[in-house]
Amino acid sequence: MLLADLPLSERDPALANLIRRENDLESSTLRMIPSENYASRAVQEAAGSVLANKYSEGYARKRYYEGQQIIDEVEELAISRVKALFGAEHVNVQPYSGSPANLAVYLAFCNAGDPIMGLSLSAGGHLTHGHGVSITGKYFKSVSYGVRRSDHRIDMDEVRSLAMEHKPKLIWAGTTAYPRIIDWAAFRVVADEVGAILAADISHISGLVVAGEHPSPVGIADVVTSTTHKTFRGPRGGMIMCKAQYAAAIDKAVFPGLQGGPHNAATAGIAVAALEAATPEFRQYAKQVVANAKVLATALGEKGYAIVSGGTDNHLVLVDLTPKNVTGKVAAKALDKAGIVGNYNAVPFDTRKPFDPSGIRLGTPALTSRGFGPEEMLQVANWIDEVLIDPANEAVQARVRAEVAALCTKHPAPGLAI
Numbered sequence: 001m002l003l004a005d006l007p008l009s010e011r012d013p014a015l016a017n018l019i020r021r022e023n024d025l026e027s028s029t030l031r032m033i034p035s036e037n038y039a040s041r042a043v044q045e046a047a048g049s050v051l052a053n054k055y056s057e058g059y060a061r062k063r064y065y066e067g068q069q070i071i072d073e074v075e076e077l078a079i080s081r082v083k084a085l086f087g088a089e090h091v092n093v094q095p096y097s098g099s100p101a102n103l104a105v106y107l108a109f110c111n112a113g114d115p116i117m118g119l120s121l122s123a124g125g126h127l128t129h130g131h132g133v134s135i136t137g138k139y140f141k142s143v144s145y146g147v148r149r150s151d152h153r154i155d156m157d158e159v160r161s162l163a164m165e166h167k168p169k170l171i172w173a174g175t176t177a178y179p180r181i182i183d184w185a186a187f188r189v190v191a192d193e194v195g196a197i198l199a200a201d202i203s204h205i206s207g208l209v210v211a212g213e214h215p216s217p218v219g220i221a222d223v224v225t226s227t228t229h230k231t232f233r234g235p236r237g238g239m240i241m242c243k244a245q246y247a248a249a250i251d252k253a254v255f256p257g258l259q260g261g262p263h264n265a266a267t268a269g270i271a272v273a274a275l276e277a278a279t280p281e282f283r284q285y286a287k288q289v290v291a292n293a294k295v296l297a298t299a300l301g302e303k304g305y306a307i308v309s310g311g312t313d314n315h316l317v318l319v320d321l322t323p324k325n326v327t328g329k330v331a332a333k334a335l336d337k338a339g340i341v342g343n344y345n346a347v348p349f350d351t352r353k354p355f356d357p358s359g360i361r362l363g364t365p366a367l368t369s370r371g372f373g374p375e376e377m378l379q380v381a382n383w384i385d386e387v388l389i390d391p392a393n394e395a396v397q398a399r400v401r402a403e404v405a406a407l408c409t410k411h412p413a414p415g416l417a418i
């Protein structure tokens with residue numbers, strides 16, 4: 001047998017073993033990072049397929065390389081499914097992920113030095129929405145808006161007054177750590193008032209948008225970006241939807257502006273994810289993601305945790321641990337030892353540093369994908385509390401980890417090897 005035909009377990013046992021261990025970790029722990037999920041076996045098969053062998057700079061029917069008979073069909077299938085799902089006029093499925101998708105938006109609409117606006121990272125925005133350490137904060141004149149101190153909602157009065165003052169070319173509406181509904185129409189009004197392009201980044205919530213669990217910005221925003229692996233439950237990847245009038249600018253910005261050949265296997269995975277997202281099962285999953293997050297927020301609130309914004313409308317809960325006298329990093333590490341995997345996160349108006357902030361961010365997409373409902377979420381809230389009451393208590397962490405693993409056995413994670 002040729003070396004190239006050997007299975008991974010024989011060709012590279014060390015790496016195969018690492019993958020098996022990651023599989024076991026994902027199987028036996030509660031994955032509560034809100035941006036993570038379990039892609040289906042079909043999505044993984046497509047995303048790990050022979051399509052990755054092919055180079056295909058350009059777009060379907062207009063490529064710079066030959067041999068595109070199949071690739072063109074793959075890309076057209078992904079585009080047509082995503083278009084139908086979101087009701088988008090134009091779709092580009094080539095961005096490598098969310099950050100390149102967002103960079104393509106800048107390239108399509110802005111010049112270096114132009115003013116742009118986005119939600120600050122500390123209030124729940126994303127690095128690529130103009131944060132100072134990101135290229136988007138260095139190459140553009142970035143103006144950040146925040147949330148209100150009183151209720152942690154995006155302050156549309158501030159958005160408007162900053163927009164009137166700075167006249168941004170581009171306004172981002174989109175979040176990574178914001179538990180509430182985004183009012184796309186209110187952003188549209190401000191963007192129109194100052195003549196700005198409105199870009200909605202729905203990376204975290206695209207699965208909820210598809211299912212009608214969060215209002216859609218498609219048709220309101222000029223351009224909509226998303227990753228494909230979060231609530232949408234596809235492969236690692238990105239996509240951009242836009243009004244027809246911006247199609248050429250967006251396509252040109254993605255290729256040749258920013259990227260080379262698209263990752264065709266990822267494109268295939270997006271096509272599969274879009275097929276899956278059109279099913280009643282997916283709608284039920286998305287509904288349960290939100291219901292589970294509400295149960296978790298309420299249960300933790302009742303145990304004395306400060307829940308940012310007082311609750312949640314989406315897939316995540318941002319917990320301010322200040323009343324519990326434990327820091328975000330200490331909490332996240334203690335929970336990780338107990339098999340509950342989240343991430344430490346700044347809370348609005350945090351007085352602590354980003355590397356050890358006051359909060360943790362917990363999401364329900366992956367737990368919901370493995371079939372958790374309200375009963376399991378109450379159990380999860382109890383475990384979180386048991387661990388955080390004494391985050392140095394390794395005996396409690398070990399006991400909870402064993403109980404977590406037992407519950408996980410009852411709810412096998414989809415898409416994993418047994």
Ligand code: DSN
Pocket residue numbers: 035098126176
């Ligand atoms: N890393 C993602 C998240 O966790 O929200 C954002 O890109």
